[in-house]
Amino acid sequence: MISGPQLPFPANEPEWSFAPGTDAAKQLQQALARREIVDVPTVIGGKRLYSDDVLEVRAPHDHQRVVARIHRPNEAQVKEAIANARSVSRDWADLSLASRCAILHRAAEIIATRYRVDINAATMLGQSKTIEEAEPDSGCELIDFFRFNAYNAQKVHAEQPLSVPSAANRTDWRPLEGFVYAVSPFNFTAIGGNLSTAPAVMGNTVLWKPSDKSAWANYLCYEALEEAGLPAGVINFVPGEAEMTTRVAMASQELAGIHFTGSSAVFNSLWKQVAGNVEHYRSIPRLVGETGGKDFVLAHASANADAVSIALVRAAFGYQGQKCSAASRAYIPKSLWPEVSRQLRERLAELQVGDVADPKTFMGAVISEASHAKLTNAIAAAKADSGVELISGGRTWADPGYFVEPTVFRVQDPKHLLMQEELFGPVLAVYVYDDSAWDETLTLIDGTSRYALTGSIFSNERAALHQAEAVLNFAAGNLYLNDKPTGAMVGQQPFGGGRASGTNDKAGSFINLMRWSSPRVVKENYAPVRDWKFQL
Numbered sequence: 209m210i211s212g213p214q215l216p217f218p219a220n221e222p223e224w225s226f227a228p229g230t231d232a233a234k235q236l237q238q239a240l241a242r243r244e245i246v247d248v249p250t251v252i253g254g255k256r257l258y259s260d261d262v263l264e265v266r267a268p269h270d271h272q273r274v275v276a277r278i279h280r281p282n283e284a285q286v287k288e289a290i291a292n293a294r295s296v297s298r299d300w301a302d303l304s305l306a307s308r309c310a311i312l313h314r315a316a317e318i319i320a321t322r323y324r325v326d327i328n329a330a331t332m333l334g335q336s337k338t339i340e341e342a343e344p345d346s347g348c349e350l351i352d353f354f355r356f357n358a359y360n361a362q363k364v365h366a367e368q369p370l371s372v373p374s375a376a377n378r379t380d381w382r383p384l385e386g387f388v389y390a391v392s393p394f395n396f397t398a399i400g401g402n403l404s405t406a407p408a409v410m411g412n413t414v415l416w417k418p419s420d421k422s423a424w425a426n427y428l429c430y431e432a433l434e435e436a437g438l439p440a441g442v443i444n445f446v447p448g449e450a451e452m453t454t455r456v457a458m459a460s461q462e463l464a465g466i467h468f469t470g471s472s473a474v475f476n477s478l479w480k481q482v483a484g485n486v487e488h489y490r491s492i493p494r495l496v497g498e499t500g501g502k503d504f505v506l507a508h509a510s511a512n513a514d515a516v517s518i519a520l521v522r523a524a525f526g527y528q529g530q531k532c533s534a535a536s537r538a539y540i541p542k543s544l545w546p547e548v549s550r551q552l553r554e555r556l557a558e559l560q561v562g563d564v565a566d567p568k569t570f571m572g573a574v575i576s577e578a579s580h581a582k583l584t585n586a587i588a589a590a591k592a593d594s595g596v597e598l599i600s601g602g603r604t605w606a607d608p609g610y611f612v613e614p615t616v617f618r619v620q621d622p623k624h625l626l627m628q629e630e631l632f633g634p635v636l637a638v639y640v641y642d643d644s645a646w647d648e649t650l651t652l653i654d655g656t657s658r659y660a661l662t663g664s665i666f667s668n669e670r671a672a673l674h675q676a677e678a679v680l681n682f683a684a685g686n687l688y689l690n691d692k693p694t695g696a697m698v699g700q701q702p703f704g705g706g707r708a709s710g711t712n713d714k715a716g717s718f719i720n721l722m723r724w725s726s727p728r729v730v731k732e733n734y735a736p737v738r739d740w741k742f743q744l
């Protein structure tokens with residue numbers, strides 16, 4: 209039941225302007241220029257642990273520059289973190305929902321003001337985001353997740369069964385029995401904040417393993433929560449080696465759920481481990497995973513070429529194509545292709561790749577040496593393929609950072625691997641279809657990739673939009689009409705996809721929060737029956 213104030217539907221946090229010359233831009237430049245290396249500890253039960261097992265984090269666009277040192281926990285410490293999470297779980301669940309929401313609101317205010325510049329700078333340096341990409345993530349979306357999760361938790365708690373004069377019924381929105389293991393990806397600082405706090409606001413205690421690459425920005429998020437009054441041990445920040453930390457979490461009988469965002473391969477492996485171990489757990493763990501994408505942009509012959517080419521530039525190359533929602537396959541009709549390809553070439557030639565501290569930069573570096581090598585190999589293979597035409601870009605270089613030019617290939621075979629597999633980089637594959645083959649193209653899109661996360665349809669004909677929406681019913685969890693497939697806003701486009709893209713539990717919405725509760729329904733009878741015989 210709800211106690212405390214009813215919160216209004218939140219507004220999305222407005223973006224700050226970091227235009228050159230503004231105070232915000234000056235503060236940001238200072239933060240980016242700071243040379244001290246930040247120590248990121250493990251935090252168990254509120255205690256900071258600095259270990260000998262230190263992992264250096266380097267700026268991907270300047271890999272000689274060490275920006276943070278992660279102090280990784282050992283196996284015994286991960287076990288201790290789990291024990292800590294369990295030891296405070298009763299107190300945390302007993303705290304009123306209003307108090308748990310208040311902590312999220314306070315943390316949102318702290319990040320919106322005092323932490324704003326520093327968390328953006330950490331996201332820019334650790335994850336190689338420009339400020340145009342960092343601010344909507346570590347600035348706005350993180351704050352939105354906190355405010356909307358608080359609002360939506362109240363909405364869930366308000367959902368109550370019918371009562372009658374002789375009996376009252378109520379749903380007690382209990383947390384899960386055990387701890388939740390939150391495993392977050394590198395590409396959005398905000399996602400780590402959501403994966404850890406969504407279960408927490410519903411009364412769960414959490415073991416949070418961030419990605420190594422985002423651990424610095426995620427640690428600032430943890431610190432804001434702590435400053436906002438999050439009790440020690442409710443979220444234990446454990447930036448441990450992935451396989452070891454997961455093995456220890458999986459081995460605990462108390463594992464009640466996994467809140468994961470990352471690649472499909474890792475999520476599938478977690479699912480298999482839990483399934484293989486299912487009898488060992490006290491409760492059947494809840495598995496929530498939002499994973500990869502091979503997101504499409506489809507243009508109909510009636511579409512506007514400018515709108516299509518601009519959407520492709522932004523959605524395929526924003527943050528170097530390292531968004532789960534990034535456009536990575538496009539279907540363009542023959543009649544539009546000359547104009548769309550001309551505009552793509554022209555715009556991509558202007559687009560600056562380099563240091564994210566430079567306000568003119570559109571794309572920083574890809575996240576790691578491994579990602580750079582994978583993209584370099586994929587581009588080389590495509591260049592050597594006679595069925596593939598290079599339309600733009602195609603260069604990669606590894607000094608001073610892991611850079612990849614925005615690259616567009618046109619494929620002859622619509623089922624080419626470039627149209628199927630997630631590369632997670634700035635590579636867009638285009639298939640040009642005959643204008644008359646619209647119906648077949650819809651079926652093709654639906655059957656080409658195993659992912660189903662986001663997709664866009666551009667058309668100025670209502671009937672074409674209607675038909676495409678119907679045929680592509682299961683091809684995307686987030687579908688955009690005449691808009692790019694990236695940039696979902698919390699509260700406006702609850703996010704998640706089906707098929708190999710995950711469990712589609714819609715991050716930032718009440719649907720996700722319901723997964724972190726094991727409700728108990730209580731009936732209180734005001735008039736116990738006094739006769740065992742039925743009345744005829």
Ligand code: NAD
Nearest residue numbers: 392393394418419450451454470471474498499500501532
């Ligand atoms: P990743 O799968 O490599 O890593 C995600 C998390 O899992 C990290 O914390 C990592 O340390 C951990 N991990 C890695 N290997 C592991 C293992 N063997 N066992 C246990 N944990 C392991 O993903 P990433 O590179 O950080 O992120 C990119 C991926 O995330 C892309 O596939 C992208 O599409 C996806 N993503 C999806 C969404 C979505 O909402 N659908 C959002 C963001 C990113």
